[in-house]
Amino acid sequence: MRDAILASLREAFAAPAEASIAHGTFVVALAPESVVATATRLRGEFGFDLLQDVTAVDWPRRALRFDVVWHFYSTTQRVRVRMKTAVGEAAPEVETLTGLYGSAGFMERECHDMYGIRFRGNRDLRPILLYEGFVGHPLRKDYAKEHEQPLVPYRDQQ
């Protein structure tokens, strides 16, 4: 059954996107415009009822610097799908999936914290793991590990 669903996924998403199977996971790389359409199909047609994860990968030397990565899981088919899209530094924006999956809310907030990816349509992108007023996006490769945030004064300086 697993092979059947993988084959049908390959058939469905072969055309404008780039599809492959890596370590048992179906991987589809597509343009940012087709993110919501693809997720809607995955959820509606193929029964991917769990959005497991939203994150990004930073490749500073690439023209389109960020890969935004989603992981879906189907509890009936027992298959995972990884969806990827590349966005540039000037406008690191993709559509939100909060309309399809409630769980996208917090995960998109985290991704926004860490990489500065803006999820269009998600009105609640307040910091979640970081705090109000934090400057920068710590998981970007150009954010030095030693970098300090001088927003909270040390006690002896008060």
Place this chain on the structure above:
Amino acid sequence: MSIELPSPVRAAFDAESEDAVVVNIGPSHPATHGTLQVIAALDGEKVQRVDVHCGYLHRGFEKECESHTWHNLMPYVDRLNYCSALINDFAYCDAVERLMGIEITPRCRYLRTLLSEYSRICDHLTCIAASLMELGAMTAFLYLVMLRDHMYEHLAALTGARVTYTYGRIGGLARDLPDGWLARLDEILVEFYEFTGRIHGLMDRNRIFIDRTRDVGAISSADALHWGFTGPILRSTGAAIDLRKDMPYLAYAELEFDVPVGINGDNYDRYYVRMREMDESIRMIRQLVGKLPQGPICVDDRRCTFPDKALVYREIQSLINHFKLVMDGPQVPAGEVYVGHEAPNGELGFYLVSDGSGTPYKVHVRSPSFVHMGGLHKLLEGYQLADIIPTFGSVNMIGGECDR
């Protein structure tokens, strides 16, 4: 001299906008275990709306991983879910091994499965003990925590540490079982039945406990999936979804076990599902002890396993091999992988990206607690203010993995 510090959070609502009493609970509150801030709009005692904030334990785990070798970050992995650190170790090792194309030895596979289930019991004991104590059941807390402490000491005899073990290795384990470890395991399992039997007697039909937990914090299967709940919370709604059955890893395909489910998805069901899961874990442990094969615990692969120490002192190849593994770390082929293990709280996923060097390009953790915090408001809204405590207890949020 006082200084005006900015608030670290911006609440989604305040008293003016809500026409209600707004109270702030946490992040450090004596009645919750875990640093979590809940801002609640109340109508009398009833919770109308909540705004949940986590992140107070954020330590930059993912950033820190990017400057260590694949091996050296093992102690950090331990500190994600520190109630069941071994499961984190094994999930991480499994992910790296898949990237490297390593198949672990049979003894290692069985030992990892056994220790995962043993850790699951520790974790569930912690969760149940703490949430019962928060309802005032001090005796139940002491019974369960005493049991857990015996297990911690037992694990310390194997790994050298009580809580954060650093016991997994890429391609194997740190060391084999010491003499008498399995005999002591038998004693502890007997003790387990004695004390959990007392918990069943104290709690299962306890009027106070039922009144506080039955039909409180209830969620349906569809809502639970929508909000990304996995693990005991999802199973308490009646959905038999368990990665150990659905996508078997380690030795789970060879074991007989049931997936306990609840009916209502309320606090009582979450308590009961955890109690029953511990029984199933013991059933698995007994099967694993019977099947445990002899043999090496680490693969014989010079890309990740250290050469024999005697050889390191005697021959140049082994010395260089040792040196390269320490200084450069295991060379992991470029690629990316997502591996999910069924951790006690739900799906613990590792998404690793390698650029082919000895240091990870990216380590991302899909932690069940963090995702659960995103849906926690569904369990809190519409119930009483006092229900926040048992509901939050039954979710078992672990700050280490939630905030990373």
